[in-house]
Amino acid sequence: MREGLLPKLVGSLKNPYDARAMARFKRTLTRTLPLVGTAVLLSSCGLFEETEQPLTTFDPAGPFAEQIDNLFWPVFWIAVGVFVLVEGAILAAIFLFRDRDDRKEPKQLHGNARLEVIWTVIPALILAVIAVPTVSAVFDLTECDPGAMEIEVIGHQWWFEFNYPEQGVQTANVMVIPAGEEVCAVMTSDDVLHNFWVPALNGKRYLVPGQETFLRLQADEPGEYWGHCAEFCGLSHSLMRARVQAMDAAAFDAWVADQQQPRSFPAEGTPAFEGWGVFQAKGCTQCHTVLYDDEEASVIVPDDAFNGPDLTHFASRDVFAGAILPEEGETREQALKRWLADPPNVKPGSFMPNLALTEQEIDLLIAWLGSDE
Ligand code: HEC
Ligand SMILES: [Cu+2]
Structure with a gap:
């Protein structure tokens, strides 16, 4: 060579x-x-791999995602039609008029006003027709029904906070909603631009610091619907997920009632009690709110201070740290150990620092974190 x-x-x-x-x-x-x-074919295989947390817009689970799906397919098939016509015309021109030794030059159409008007007006008409349902859907998907239950969605680097103002409930990473009912996400950000995207329930919408944006969400059936931050928001953006958990009305009410209860203060002498001691001694209280039935023991981080997730009912959430933990094949305890030992190692840039905890301290903290049953 x-x-x-x-x-x-x-x-x-x-x-x-x-x-x-x-x-x-x-x-x-x-x-x-x-x-x-x-190579191209093989690389696309990754797209069809079954994952436990699929993010696909082709699997709508409620009326708003369906509205997007119903818009996508007609537009897609119009685009396919245009593609076939244009590419067909190009191929026909290439093969029918290709150069041959004994052939005269074909008729030249350059500067044909009639043709140029036709191929300008047709695309303009197609775009105008598509624009009507598109623009109306864009508005419709973000204008909540006035009767819908509100859930505040607050973006943080790199996790989602969910507040239920009507119920007085605060949670993180797992948004619990009643199935078959519209919920209005009232969204903002605590730091930089984020974007809340749960493809099975609706399209993407920005979370903007100092502003409120709205997104209608509805899941027709109980189930788990995965979401992801859809705007690059710093080092661990790719590790900022969320999960929406839709429940039937009775289960949702039970969940709310449970979350409204403060946590019971651990009995003296138990590992959970000692874990609470470590929690205070290591300064975890600087960032994490914990509400106890004993009000004096409660720790409330003011909203305007730097906030980590509310840990009152941490035990009720089966995923944490931006819904990336535990990873597949890992137990909750293994994941918690990894997280508490060195958060920035799990999530680069994490604002929860490495607090140099000993293995014993970590075990006690895990006993406390899991003790809210
Ligand atoms: C400087 C503030 C800060 C301190 C101090 C801090 N954390 Fe955190 N913590 C955070 C932040 C921020 C997150 C969210 C990180 C993420 O998901 O990217 C977090 C996440 C967590 C989570 C996961 C919660 C969830 O639902 O996702 C646990 C558990 C936790 N911290 C426990 C602790 C413990 C125990 C201590 C003390 C040893 C502690 N934290 C100290 C800021 C802090
Ligand atoms: Cu983000």
């Missing part, structure tokens, strides 16, 4: 009328194209 692939290609392109160069170009193409094609 004296020449590299690139110089070969460039060389043959520079001189397309040179028959030998052209033959070389064709040979190189026939050798490389199958390779490139296979």
Whole structure:
């Protein structure tokens, strides 16, 4: 191999009328194209892999995601039609009018006003027709029904906070909603731009510091619907997930009643009690609110201070730290150990610092964290 692939290609392109160069170009193409094609095909296989947390817009689970789906498919098929027509015309021109030794030059259409008007007006009409339902859907998907239950969604680097103002409930990472009912997400951010996206329930919407944005959410059936922050928001953006948990009305009411209860203060002498001691001694109280039935023992981090997730009912959430833990194949305890030992190692840039905890302190903290039954 004296020449590299690139110089070969460039060389043959520079001189397309040179028959030998052209033959070389064709040979190189026939050798490389199958390779490139296979690579592209294989890389797309990843898209169809079954994961436990699928993020797909093709699986709508409620009326708002369905509205998007119902808009997507007609537009997609119109686009397919345009593609086939345009590419077909190009291929027809290439093959029907290709150069032959004994052939005269075909009729030239350059500057044909009639044709140019036609191929400007048709796309403009198609776009205008598509714009009508699109614009109306964009508004409709974000204008909540006045009777809908409100849930505040607050973005933090790198986790979602969910507050239920009517119920007086605060939680993180797992948004619990009643199935078959519209919920209005009233959203903002505590730091930088984030974007709340649960593809099975609705499209994406920004969380903007100092502003409120709205998003209608509804899941028709009880189930788990995964979401992700959809705006690059710093180092651990890719580790900022959320999960929506839809429950039937009775289960939702029971969940609310449970969350409204403060936590019972651990009995003296238990590992949970000692864990609470570690929690206070290590300064965890600086960032994490914990509400006890014993009000004096409660710790409330003011809203305007730096806040981590409310840990009152941490035990009731089966995923944590931006809903990325526990990872597949890992128990909750293993994940908690990893998290408490070195948060920035699990989530680069994490604002929960490494507090240099000993293994014993971690065990006691885990006993306390899991003790709210
Ligand atoms: C400087 C503030 C700060 C301190 C101090 C702090 N944390 Fe955190 N903690 C955070 C933040 C911020 C998060 C969310 C991190 C993320 O998901 O990116 C968090 C997350 C957590 C979580 C996961 C909660 C969930 O639902 O996602 C647990 C558990 C936790 N911290 C326990 C502790 C314990 C125990 C201590 C003391 C040893 C402590 N934290 C000290 C800020 C802090
Ligand atoms: Cu984000």
